[in-house]
Amino acid sequence: SQTIHQWPATLVQPVGSPLSLECTVEGTSNPNLYWYRQAAGRGLQLLFYSVGIGQISSEVPQNLSASRPQDRQFILSSKKLLLSDSGFYLCAWSSIGELFFGEGSRLTVL
């Protein structure tokens, strides 16, 4: 069966520091991969998606970037965090329609 792992689960970082969140999927090949951000009381906002290695599409202009160095690995990064980057980040994968999410990463920027 397919599984998705996301880490770290929680992260507290100072403003201006770098960020790296990682996500890996097991049990499937060539999945579509996604990074979402969820703010309190709001829906999930799509940040990036990828249909293959090295193929990244950005949905909103922001301080973040994404990379897909391997088929089942998706990384969310920032060179310098802003206060507004705080939130709950979710990685997800899909094949035929439904999205399957990881456990999420809670980022607090101080």
Next chain:
Amino acid sequence: EDQVTQSPEALRLQEGESSSLNCSYTVSGLRGLFWYRQDPGKGPEFLFTLYSAGEEKEKERLKATLTKKESFLHITAPKPEDSATYLCAVQAWRAGSARQLTFGSGTQLTVLP
């Protein structure tokens, strides 16, 4: 632009008190409507996919239905463990293979013992 509106924002029920959550949507060509359950501090858990008006799906105490404008998630005789936020999302028929979903803000359900 695809839009999803969920109501109510929050719902408190007594154990055993059945009710329904609403998801109204606007999309240019519905490919699928999805329901998820999300527990605090966790990622959303997939529940159902509905593809066409009139379709229904059930899982334990939950039943999802779909019309051309909205979907309902019916909860029959809920238990405290059904407490969670329920998210609705739609996917449109569009070119490209990313299959992006548009999510609503969710309904926070609390079931009291």
